[in-house]
Amino acid sequence: xxxxxxxxxxxxxxSAEGLxxxxxxxxxxxxxxxxxxxxxxxxxxxxxxxxxxxxxxTALILPVGPLGGYPALAxxxxxxxxxxxxxxxxxxxxxxxxxxxxxxxxHPLSFVAFMQRFFAQLDPALRPPxxxxxxxxPADPDAIGRAxxxxxxxxxxxxxxxxxxxxxxxxxxxxxxxxxxxxxxRRARTRVLPLAPETVVMNCIRTVGGHFASLPPMCIxxxxxxxxxxxxxxxxxxxxxxxxxxLRTALLGPVGVEYxxxxxxxxxxxxxxxxxxTAQPAVSPERTLWDMALAAAGAS
Numbered sequence: 001x002x003x004x005x006x007x008x009x010x011x012x013x014x015s016a017e018g019l020x021x022x023x024x025x026x027x028x029x030x031x032x033x034x035x036x037x038x039x040x041x042x043x044x045x046x047x048x049x050x051x052x053x054x055x056x057x058t059a060l061i062l063p064v065g066p067l068g069g070y071p072a073l074a075x076x077x078x079x080x081x082x083x084x085x086x087x088x089x090x091x092x093x094x095x096x097x098x099x100x101x102x103x104x105x106x107h108p109l110s111f112v113a114f115m116q117r118f119f120a121q122l123d124p125a126l127r128p129p130x131x132x133x134x135x136x137x138p139a140d141p142d143a144i145g146r147a148x149x150x151x152x153x154x155x156x157x158x159x160x161x162x163x164x165x166x167x168x169x170x171x172x173x174x175x176x177x178x179x180x181x182x183x184x185x186r187r188a189r190t191r192v193l194p195l196a197p198e199t200v201v202m203n204c205i206r207t208v209g210g211h212f213a214s215l216p217p218m219c220i221x222x223x224x225x226x227x228x229x230x231x232x233x234x235x236x237x238x239x240x241x242x243x244x245x246x247l248r249t250a251l252l253g254p255v256g257v258e259y260x261x262x263x264x265x266x267x268x269x270x271x272x273x274x275x276x277x278t279a280q281p282a283v284s285p286e287r288t289l290w291d292m293a294l295a296a297a298g299a300s
Contacts, residue, residue, distance in 0.1 A: 040069030074121035157230035165259030169221035244282035
């Protein structure tokens with residue numbers, strides 16, 4: 001049987017070693033997810049500690065996802081007595097209900113509730129004052145930008161990458177009625193918008209067992225302007241197979257709104273951290289459906 005080439009860019013098929021070589025200092029590949037989570041925890045803890053020892057405040061954009069680094073972060077800060085008293089946090093995004101309003105208090109998928117539970121894991125003497133923990137507000141989307149300015153700007157934007165390259169909930173603007181240029185999208189600020197279908201599918205699979213009605217359909221997100229305005233960007237990828245295309249496109253693909261995270265290619269200090277599984281080729285031209293069947297049978 002003749003082999004037909006898959007329609008994939010070359011950067012999706014190169015080896016993990018080739019990816020690391022071409023990405024250079026913009027990519028750190030770690031052995032497994034546990035190492036990625038430890039890196040996340042250690043990076044934030046060390047940044048806060050260094051600033052605190054120098055008498056400087058710390059301002060961080062923080063994600064809810066990847067989730068696995070937060071227990072380690074709480075553990076490190078408690079063990080090493082790293083105080084968050086001079087830390088300002090700015091959450092990347094939040095789900096909203098179908099009317100674009102905040103989720104009820106205590107909602108299982110609330111990002112606010114998640115962060116409050118994280119802060120509660122810190123010893124009381126180490127916790128940030130509530131006035132220094134900021135969340136995007138649908139009734140006043142510019143409020144979080146004003147808070148960033150009042151804090152003197154953001155030191156580091158921490159985050160992940162969605163399946164179609166969204167950073168925060170900055171999704172590709174796939175509107176049939178109008179287009180959005182790259183420069184315009186780069187300037188986008190905090191705003192309310194519906195979740196893209198790809199995000200709904202992925203997040204339903206990962207959080208509510210594929211039950212679409214349980215996932216809030218809207219969100220509020222920091223814009224690319226706020227994320228790119230941070231002095232440093234650190235993006236963590238632990239998704240394995242589904243995240244390979246997004247990671248490689250972020251690093252080596254064409255810059256544009258189709259994969260918004262590609263806009264970080266112009267940032268002076270942006271680093272991606274991934275596990276070895278996610279670093280593997282996104283597309284293997286030689287791998288057929290029959291090969292996948294054999295692999296699945298062997299794994300069962």
